[in-house]
Amino acid sequence: xxxxxxDDIENWLSDLIAEILExxxxxxxxxxxxxxxxxxxxxxxxxxGMLGKHLGRDLDATAMYDYPTISTLSRYLAESMExxxxxxxxxxxxxx
Amino acid sequence: MSATSKPAIARTLESPRLHRVQQRHAxxxxxxxxxGILLVVGFAVAxxxxxxxxLANFAVFFIIAGLGISVGFxxxxxxCSFKAATPVRVALAVMGSMAMQGTLKFWVALHRxxxxxxxxxxxxxxxYVLENGxxxxxxxxxxxxxxxxxxxxxxxxxxxxxxxDLIRDRIISRVNDLYFVWVAVGLAxxxxxxxxVHGGWIGAAQGLAWGGLIRIYAGHNMIWSITSLTHIFGQRxxxxxxxxxxxxxxxxxxxxxxxxNNHHAFPSAAILQFRWYxxxxxxxxxxxxxxxxxxxxxxxxxxxxxxxxxxxxxPTSGARQP
Ligand SMILES: [Zn+2]
Ligand SMILES: [Zn+2]
Numbered sequence: 511x512x513x514x515x516x517d518d519i520e521n522w523l524s525d526l527i528a529e530i531l532e533x534x535x536x537x538x539x540x541x542x543x544x545x546x547x548x549x550x551x552x553x554x555x556x557x558x559g560m561l562g563k564h565l566g567r568d569l570d571a572t573a574m575y576d577y578p579t580i581s582t583l584s585r586y587l588a589e590s591m592e593x594x595x596x597x598x599x600x601x602x603x604x605x606x
Numbered sequence: 607m608s609a610t611s612k613p614a615i616a617r618t619l620e621s622p623r624l625h626r627v628q629q630r631h632a633x634x635x636x637x638x639x640x641x642g643i644l645l646v647v648g649f650a651v652a653x654x655x656x657x658x659x660x661l662a663n664f665a666v667f668f669i670i671a672g673l674g675i676s677v678g679f680x681x682x683x684x685x686c687s688f689k690a691a692t693p694v695r696v697a698l699a700v701m702g703s704m705a706m707q708g709t710l711k712f713w714v715a716l717h718r719x720x721x722x723x724x725x726x727x728x729x730x731x732x733x734y735v736l737e738n739g740x741x742x743x744x745x746x747x748x749x750x751x752x753x754x755x756x757x758x759x760x761x762x763x764x765x766x767x768x769x770x771d772l773i774r775d776r777i778i779s780r781v782n783d784l785y786f787v788w789v790a791v792g793l794a795x796x797x798x799x800x801x802x803v804h805g806g807w808i809g810a811a812q813g814l815a816w817g818g819l820i821r822i823y824a825g826h827n828m829i830w831s832i833t834s835l836t837h838i839f840g841q842r843x844x845x846x847x848x849x850x851x852x853x854x855x856x857x858x859x860x861x862x863x864x865x866x867n868n869h870h871a872f873p874s875a876a877i878l879q880f881r882w883y884x885x886x887x888x889x890x891x892x893x894x895x896x897x898x899x900x901x902x903x904x905x906x907x908x909x910x911x912x913x914x915x916x917x918x919x920x921p922t923s924g925a926r927q928p
Contacts, residue, residue, distance in 0.1 A: 526615075530614065530615065531770065531774050533774075545783070546776075548773040548776060548779035550711050550765055550779070550783065551624075552711070552762060552763075552764060553764070553766035553773060555621050556619055556764050557766065559616075559619065560615070560616075561620070576909070598767070
């Protein structure tokens, strides 16, 4: 479940980075650091903003510095979203 | 969540944090400029008027940073009007950063936005319309907005949209990210020169003031003249869709950038001297780089630009390209 989610985010991010760099998505290395891709702080805000909108959650621009590759950021997001999902489910079941 | 939905990359970013960063940078420029003015006035009053060393310090660093902006940031990085060896590209990126007009990628993104929307909604610094589309009716309001007021409130141009070629460039990206180091170097070297010439702290402070702070202020006035005056006063040799103008009287101080109507008519031309009297110092530098083999693929406007009748319509292919 989380793995599927992670793959989805990874693919989406790779597509976006590929579009910015104007290279084929297959050429995007998911373990390469974002700053090595030449993304400056403005471009990083652009990427996290779009990713946040895509996932329907607020995403701080610092996420790209804390999790500096496509694969680590995707894993972090998939795991935290799964954890939040479990919490939300248990909250729903809990008496108010 | 579909993995295939294609995102559209925005031209500008709604980011309060980045807006604050931009605003603080603009304020820092004003504070440093004012400090420079206070320093030189204070020194003059205290019996240390500027001598030849101070004026030379100023002139040398004005030209270094100015060529970095004009030849580097503008003609090469923004408009790709010539290609150059990597050391030349790095040197021009460093020199331009010393001008303290923002990072290279920011500068390029902002200026490409100016060319994409010249004197129309979306132009960050038009005398005729605000970036959000509100028309500017007053002459004075238009001048003030396009001179320096724009720098406090413009949209954040998205480098991921406007400056992708630079994002792809590994070495230039490294230089870009060291922006504040280059600004500091541009202050430290003239201060060191001042200290060597006169000895001691007074010499250093004079060098800092003339070669650093006042020089940064003058460089901003150079660029603010382009964003405002060369869209207001002067001759329109070419009937471009914007309102850009040519101004002989500004051409030396702006290192040739005041041939701004020539530039809007032929944005990818590296040399703006279309007629013999159109002094273009930056263009001469490009020509020297070409002669020495450090630059190549130098784009020239061609015969049309030099021999066409004034105020003639342009061929559509010539205009509107960053
Ligand atoms: Zn212009
Ligand atoms: Zn231009």
